[in-house]
Amino acid sequence: MSEWGFVIAAYALTWVAVVGYVVYLRVRTARARTELDTAAREAEP
Amino acid sequence: MSLVALAGAQVLGFVISPPDRDMGHLQKIMYVHVPAAWSAFLAAFVLFIFSVLYLVRKQERHDLLAASVAEAGAVLTALTLALGSIWGRPTWGVWWTWDPRLTTTAVLMLLYVAYLALRAFTEDPERRARWSAAVGILTFLDVPIVYMSVRWRSIHQLPSSPATVDSEYALGLRVNGLAFLLLLIYLTAQRYHAARLERTAEARREEAALAHGGVHV
Numbered sequence: 079m080s081e082w083g084f085v086i087a088a089y090a091l092t093w094v095a096v097v098g099y100v101v102y103l104r105v106r107t108a109r110a111r112t113e114l115d116t117a118a119r120e121a122e123p
Numbered sequence: 124m125s126l127v128a129l130a131g132a133q134v135l136g137f138v139i140s141p142p143d144r145d146m147g148h149l150q151k152i153m154y155v156h157v158p159a160a161w162s163a164f165l166a167a168f169v170l171f172i173f174s175v176l177y178l179v180r181k182q183e184r185h186d187l188l189a190a191s192v193a194e195a196g197a198v199l200t201a202l203t204l205a206l207g208s209i210w211g212r213p214t215w216g217v218w219w220t221w222d223p224r225l226t227t228t229a230v231l232m233l234l235y236v237a238y239l240a241l242r243a244f245t246e247d248p249e250r251r252a253r254w255s256a257a258v259g260i261l262t263f264l265d266v267p268i269v270y271m272s273v274r275w276r277s278i279h280q281l282p283s284s285p286a287t288v289d290s291e292y293a294l295g296l297r298v299n300g301l302a303f304l305l306l307l308i309y310l311t312a313q314r315y316h317a318a319r320l321e322r323t324a325e326a327r328r329e330e331a332a333l334a335h336g337g338v339h340v
Binding site: 079081082084085087088089091092095096097099100103104106107110111113114116117118120121 | 149205210
């Protein structure tokens with residue numbers, strides 16, 4: 079692999095890791111919000 | 124905003140930095156590898172602060188903040204190791220070697236993983252918070268060892284900082300360091316928000332179970 083190949087791989091990996099983790103956090107937050115709504119409905123008399 | 128800052132900082136690093144005399148364009152990996160390492164170490168320091176605060180004050184928010192920054196720290200440490208590996212292959216000729224700097228950073232990664240695993244497998248919230256605070260403190264104790272490790276017969280270069288690199292590279296390093304700092308704050312805040320929602324939902328479910336006449340175990 080050329081010098082540029084390693085450089086591009088490093089930057090691509092950075093973005094895959096960052097965007098991947100951000101997406102994971104968004105999904106987890108949305109799931110928690112749904113759980114909260116469900117729990118609130120269950121708590122209604 | 125932090126992602127835009129990160130993209131802008133990386134473009135700046137790419138555009139303004141000339142190729143290094145020895146490493147050529149491989150030097151550009153410094154703009155992601157070094158700031159990722161700084162943020163991973165900073166995350167361990169913040170983890171240490173919130174862990175101590177939890178043990179002193181016993182407030183749930185300190186426990187949740189510690190857990191949030193630990194997860195972001197684990198991601199950034201894994202990224203630091205992977206980027207170091209990509210940089211090491213063309214410069215040292217190996218993807219990995221049991222060098223003091225690499226090994227102590229791998230230990231930091233294992234400590235983050237141990238912290239998160241402990242939280243995942245301990246059900247009692249009070250015990251989980253107390254034990255993980257202890258592991259959180261232990262995790263930070265590895266950071267000074269990682270910092271000093273380059274002086275112990277290491278093949279790794281001495282730590283790069285705006286003070287130790289040529290002025291042509293210092294600006295890019297500073298800007299990328301700032302972008303990674305914003306990223307760490309953003310990731311921790313997002314994770315904390317999710318943790319708060321999860322904790323509130325858990326409390327509501329317990330209230331509902333009590334209101335309906337029993338707790339399901």
